[in-house]
Every structure is written in structure tokens, then in C-alpha cells.
Amino acid sequence: xxxxxxKLSIVVAVYNLExxxxxxxxxxxxxxxxxxxxxxxxxxxxxSAPKIxxxxxxxxxxxxKAFHKENGGEFTARNYGLExxxxxxxxxxxxxxxxxxxxxxxxxxxxxNNDADLAxxxxxxxxxxxxxxxxxxxxxxxxxxKNINPKDDYLLFINxxxxxxxxxxxxxxxxxxxxxxxxxxxxxxxxCYTKMHKIAFIPDVLYHYYxxxxxxxxxxxxxxxxxxxxxxxxxxxxxxxxxxYEKMKFILxxxxxxxxxxxxMYRVSYDTTVDMKKMLKETIQYLDEHFSNWRKSPFLTxxxxxxxGLKHIAFWGVSLFYxxxxxxxxxxxxxxxxxxxxxxxKF
Numbered sequence: 001x002x003x004x005x006x007k008l009s010i011v012v013a014v015y016n017l018e019x020x021x022x023x024x025x026x027x028x029x030x031x032x033x034x035x036x037x038x039x040x041x042x043x044x045x046x047x048s049a050p051k052i053x054x055x056x057x058x059x060x061x062x063x064x065k066a067f068h069k070e071n072g073g074e075f076t077a078r079n080y081g082l083e084x085x086x087x088x089x090x091x092x093x094x095x096x097x098x099x100x101x102x103x104x105x106x107x108x109x110x111x112x113n114n115d116a117d118l119a120x121x122x123x124x125x126x127x128x129x130x131x132x133x134x135x136x137x138x139x140x141x142x143x144x145x146k147n148i149n150p151k152d153d154y155l156l157f158i159n160x161x162x163x164x165x166x167x168x169x170x171x172x173x174x175x176x177x178x179x180x181x182x183x184x185x186x187x188x189x190x191x192c193y194t195k196m197h198k199i200a201f202i203p204d205v206l207y208h209y210y211x212x213x214x215x216x217x218x219x220x221x222x223x224x225x226x227x228x229x230x231x232x233x234x235x236x237x238x239x240x241x242x243x244x245y246e247k248m249k250f251i252l253x254x255x256x257x258x259x260x261x262x263x264x265m266y267r268v269s270y271d272t273t274v275d276m277k278k279m280l281k282e283t284i285q286y287l288d289e290h291f292s293n294w295r296k297s298p299f300l301t302x303x304x305x306x307x308x309g310l311k312h313i314a315f316w317g318v319s320l321f322y323x324x325x326x327x328x329x330x331x332x333x334x335x336x337x338x339x340x341x342x343x344x345x346k347f
Contacts, residue, residue, distance in 0.1 A: 008166060038065065087169060089119075106206060114145045147197060158189065222273075236290065236291070253292065257294035257319065260283060
């Protein structure tokens with residue numbers, strides 16, 4: 001495998017989930033694009049996952065590389081794979097998910113044909129228990145190519161997960177997933193924008209993401225919130241270091257409001273040990289101190305939102321609750337829509 005050019009490195013961070021791992025690996029080894037490497041990084045699994053990885057590496061020695069390390073969390077496994085990847089582009093796959101046979105080829109060709117630093121495809125969110133499709137996401141961009149533009153808020157609405165994307169490795173090889181759980185993929189994508197110039201989209205649903213309600217992304221606590229605040233500041237420092245912050249301040253500050261104020265506050269509200277009124281007050285203070293441009297963001301005005309559609313109007317509405325000092329109203333409304341009316345809402 002080292003003797004030929006690798007077009008795409010696929011990093012699979014593995015921790016247990018022996019039941020789903022073969023489905024994931026079968027989908028990868030049967031990709032229509034052949035010039036790939038699959039780096040399976042076992043993060044100290046306790047079940048038969050390490051054995052499964054070794055078996056697949058023996059069956060597919062020209063495609064699969066098996067690595068085993070002590071448990072350190074998903075971010076360490078992704079970094080481990082990224083550091084060893086040799087492909088022109090690199091991507092990441094979760095063990096319990098699966099991809100279409102042409103997932104790699106379509107993303108790679110889209111990136112190459114458009115000289116893009118990042119290519120993004122559509123995906124399905126599927127309930128693991130019922131196998132029912134909950135939602136289809138990232139299809140609304142169509143077949144488009146966009147430059148990084150501080151006057152266009154499309155960057156805010158690209159899903160942060162790394163698995164429906166391929167990244168030009170040369171651009172991101174110095175970046176790392178940050179050492180905290182749950183939101184390091186969000187921080188990674190925001191960091192990528194300091195290195196990139198062009199993003200290509202395809203609407204095809206090529207990735208199938210399974211919702212496990214015991215996963216980290218669905219269990220948010222106060223420590224997670226504090227970590228997110230800490231690492232948002234590190235991302236801001238990265239923008240400043242690369243002389244990008246002044247140009248991108250409205251994007252980044254609105255990004256901070258979207259993820260911390262809108263998404264994370266909703267998730268942490270399910271933790272009954274958290275004093276939400278106190279946390280919301282502290283969050284507003286934090287945003288005003290470190291990402292104050294959210295209050296005067298051109299992307300959070302009624303005129304702009306009306307032009308952009310219903311999702312943007314809803315986002316503008318959330319910002320109003322915050323500006324009026326009653327963010328708890330937003331939390332209650334959001335939870336009513338999700339819990340009572342069973343409406344799947346993603347900004």
C-alpha cells in the first residue's frame with residue numbers, strides 16, 4: 001500500500017461496539033475507489049473489537065492497517081490515525097455507522113474536480129433501536145462550491161461531525177482534535193476554516209449515522225460546558241494567530257453563540273443537577289466577554305433571516321430571547337417541540 005499513491009485515508013476510531021464493527025468495515029473495504037487506506041485505531045476496547053480488526057487486517061492487508069493503544073478517548077484515536085495517515089485527503093468514520101459503496105469515490109471526485117479543501121455530502125440520522133430514519137441532513141446545499149467568505153453564514157450550518165466530509169490532508173495535518181469529549185469535532189471544524197479556502201458540497205446521502213442515546217453527544221454535563229468554553233477560546237486564539245479573527249469575527253462569534261448558547265444549553269438542560277438559570281446567565285456573560293460580536297452579528301437580524309428562510313428566522317428568535325435576558329423561554333420551547341411534539345430540530 002505504501003508503494004502507490006493513496007487518495008484517501010479513512011480513520012476508524014474503535015472502542016468496543018463489536019456488534020457493529022464488521023458492518024462498518026465491510027462497507028469500507030468494498031468501496032468503489034481502490035486507492036484508499038483504512039486505519040483502524042483500537043482505543044483500548046474491552047470486547048472482541050481488537051480481534052475483529054486484526055482479522056480484517058489479515059483479510060485485506062493492502063487496505064487495512066490495525067493499531068492498538070491504551071484507552072484515551074475518541075479524540076486521541078482520531079489524532080493517532082491522523083498522525084499516521086498518508087492520503088491526499090483524510091476522513092473519519094464512526095464504528096457503528098456505515099457508508100454507501102461510492103461514498104469515498106464521490107467525495108474524492110467532488111473535492112478533486114473543484115480543487116476543494118473540504119468536500120461534504122448528505123447523511124441520514126437513524127434510530128439505532130428502531131432502524132427508522134429520523135432525519136436527512138446536509139442535502140440542502142445541492143451541488144455547490146463555495147469559497148470561505150466572512151459575509152456568508154453558510155459555514156455556521158455545516159454539521160460539525162467529521163464523517164460526512166473529506167479534508168485535504170496538507171491543510172489540516174497540523175491540527176488536532178482537542179482533548180475533551182462531546183464537542184471536539186465542532187472545534188476541529190472551526191479550526192479547519194483558518195486553513196481552507198474552498199468547500200464543495202454534494203447532496204447525495206452517502207453516510208448513515210446511527211443515534212445511540214447513551215453516546216457522549218447525548219449526555220452533556222456542566223464539566224462539558226466548561227470545557228467547551230475553554231476550547232472555544234483556544235480556537236479564537238488560533239484565528240488571531242493566523243490573522244483571521246478580524247475578518248471572520250462575525251462568523252466565529254455567531255458560531256460560538258450557535259453551539260454554546262443554542263445547542264449545548266439545550267442539551268445540558270436535561271441534566272437535573274444543573275442550575276439552568278445560573279448557567280444561562282453565566283453563558284451570556286461569557287459570550288459578551290469573549291465573543292461579543294454575536295450581539296451585532298449581521299446574520300442575526302430579522303431582515304437577513306427572512307431572506308434565508310425558516311431555520312434562520314428560528315435562530316434569530318433564539319438570539320432575541322438571549323438579548324432580552326430570558327433564554328430559559330427558548331429552552332422550554334425547544335424541549336416542548338422535541339419531547340412533546342417529537343419534532344426533530346437541528347440548526
